[in-house]
Amino acid sequence: MSEKIDPNEVQKELEDIVKSKFGDNVKIVTQKMDFDPLNLTQDKQEFKSKDKKIDLSFNLKPKDVFNYLEEYVIGQDEAKKTLSIAICDHYNHIKKIEEKSSHISHYSKQNVLMLGPTGVGKTYLVKKLAELVGVPFVKADATKFTEAGYVGANVEDTIRDLVTQADGHIELAQYGIVYIDEADKLAGSRKVAGKDVSGRGVQNGMLKLLEESEVDAKNPFDMMAQVNSLMMGGDDKKKPKTINTKNILFIFSGAFWGLEDIVKKRLNVSRIGLGTSEKAIKADRNLFAEVTTKDLMDFGLEAELIGRLPVRVHLNDLSEEHLYHILKDSKESIIHQYHDAFDSYGIKIKFTDEALKEIAKKAYLEKTGARSLMTIIEKFIREFKFELPSMELAYLVIDKELVQNPKQVLAKLKKQFSH
Template sequence: MSDNKDELEKEELKDVNSNETSKDNKEDDYEKICYVCRRPESKAGKMIDMPGGICVCTDCLQKSFNNFQNVGMNVNISEEELKNLLNMPGVHMMNPEDFIRNVPHKQKIKKKKADGEKTEPVIDINKIPAPHIIKEKLDDYVIGQEYAKKVMSVAVYNHYKRVATNTMDEIEIEKSNMLMIGPTGCGKTYLVKTLAKLLDVPLAITDATSLTEAGYIGDDIESVISKLLAAADNDVEKAETGIVFIDEIDKIAKKDTSRSRDVSGESVQQGMLKLLEGSEVEVPVGATSKNAMVPLATINTKNILFICGGAFPGLEDIIKERLNKQAAIGFMSDLSDKYDNDKNIIKNVTGDDLRKFGMIPEFLGRLPIVFTLDGLTEEMLVKILTDPKNAIIKQYQKLLELDEVKLEFTEDALKTIAGKAIEKKTGARALRAIIEEFMLDIMYEIPKDDHIGTVKITKEYINGTGGPIIGMRGQNCI
């Protein structure tokens, strides 16, 4: 018995030691940061460990010693005066306990590998999924938008081939940033979020609405890269091969009516030019704005793929105006209302239309791939309700399955829901609002009766002229 007890104690001690070792190794992956100037070890040099677990660089320590010497030479304070000063309200002596505020983990930067040290490539070219595989996975979640899915699959595949082969030969492949245009609720953001799940790369999604020119209230343009760094667990090398999706890009269009400085429009476009093209920028670590208490990291945006998306409301009118210029009186002329009922007129967009909308030419030049998404039809909305892996109907069926109730929808009911969604003109977002409305009473009443086994939603119930068909357990609803 004693031998077994000794062996168990040895194993427990071994586990504790291994856990401490792994914890130490994880901490060794991050750089120390000066508590005073907030510079990392790679910039400030060797750090000096102080009581309370804080670190100070030699420059800050030397400045402190110099200040002490100056005070000692020029200022003479008696013991009584010093005691009165320390007893003043709001003044107290600093103890080591006051410094036990280590730099948060989210503000620590991972160390870069030494030049001579062999490192594994950030992107393995053999593990990059082919475009058709990426598109097949997107098909499981996104209905329609075949052209958009094909463009995104090829662009992402080529981007990571470019990153993987960056130093293999003298041929330098240019970066292919993307601009996606489509009506609200057609799946722009959902496409990128789904792509983020499929690819094991850091991805940051942000809105352009909060961005302003540097020095004004709001997020600086560098905050976009700061979010990407946080998504990469503060690993600079990993963040430099990530993807950034900037939504609502149409909201930073140039405003002609305003005479004041356009700090959230054209100025933001100009500030993003170097970011899109590729440059080294200093970004705050663990925060969205630069200040004295936040460390900074230098990130090269050369290999970061930027995807911009927006609904561009009013762009259809600009396209119609351009296409209707040839309309005239006569037998061979075009009618002025020829394109009024064209739901996919956005496909005819050109660079001139976007410039007229308010996007500056330099900004558009750094987004070479421009593609559009189709407006959702009734048939597409019906498929969105039922086909994807996480379809809305499947979500409600799962909820009622937990109460041992089977939920069904008639074909006419699905078409009626799709028709109501088209009337709202908010795309796929309208589907959940409609379903939540008529499912409220069902989700409230079903748990009351344990004998209910099936519920069938009909067209009449959705239109408010009838009710759902309820079936008891052991029976089928008709």
């Protein structure tokens, strides 16, 4: 083959063939980096791998991690504590392997299952953790796995994403963290057109990954990679590259709607059995804290999957007080972004404490956790964002009055600054 090959052209042609045969339902997955018949990226890649070392300088203690999280995440102390420990354990284990100083022949991973209502900091906690520790980290949505027509490959894609995160360094990827969001969507086995595309199939696909398995570093469904292999005359078959999942930490997370009812029912039944009154379960009792393996099974998770997620964390509903502190004290409070937005027009804004409390109060009623904070602010601030930049106004105090009666306050301002 002496002619120069344009990978894009080949891909286009393949896509056309596939499209004409199968229609729009089948897509070609490509990893462009793999298409390198002339071996152009080979040297660079090798250099990178040699260069990239696993950072063994991590010497944080659980309390250090906790204190770091404390700056961003308000409340959720139990979750912060549990995750801090899990991360330190994971990292110290990696260190021991790398330094070959481990005395144990078998290590049971402490994969985590996070439960809790929506918008209370589950994803946020894990995001901040990943930023802190600096191991390769991927976040995947469980719905992505269940929607697809073919099951296992998508889950394995997530593992391959770790390698991308680790700049192609497989060894580093093998110490990564995989965060599976919306894990509650894995539950049940709703049959779609006779095929079990959700639930059990995906859960089973995950079992071996959670334990230990070898994932092909190349997507077997990746046509470009296959073509590439052929062109290289099977050259790269010499060393099949796989990713071992033994030391990858998994964190599953989900809102698990309906799980609380399952817990409540169980508690009620046992209470009735004991002859006590049925109405005894208090409204403010966090039922997520009392979830058992059996409850999760009733919800629709496989016992084998639950068993591989030994560390359970529950997150609490955020109170009005929490919401206020999220605005006031969290390092990444959305308040900053409103300051920025107005600052772009040369307008300084200031939220009074009373205003923050009022926003928290309104947000609390929405019952969507911290996400409702923005919903509430957007509602009253929109007209101000529209009108103020065109007015001769350099300073705006956002007080309780403004939060409660935005229209009237704006009308007053407009009168004042109309000439």
